[in-house]
Amino acid sequence: MIPLAEAVTNSVARSGIGLGAAIAVVCSWERNRSILWAILAGLLSWFYVIYFAITRRPDERKP
Structure with missing residues (x-):
């Protein structure tokens, strides 16, 4: 039998968006503000996160 906390964690991880998607949306x-x-x-x-990292403009870099 699976403990309740582990079952809830697995359920949330499967139904949510991935880390890559979240980073891509923010970038x-x-x-673009679109x-x-x-x-x-x-x-x-x-794929977009890698593209963004390669094509960053100087004003998007950390000072």
């Missing part, structure tokens, strides 16, 4: 929103681009970036997930 896309900061760059809901459609943010949704597309969320679908592409880690």
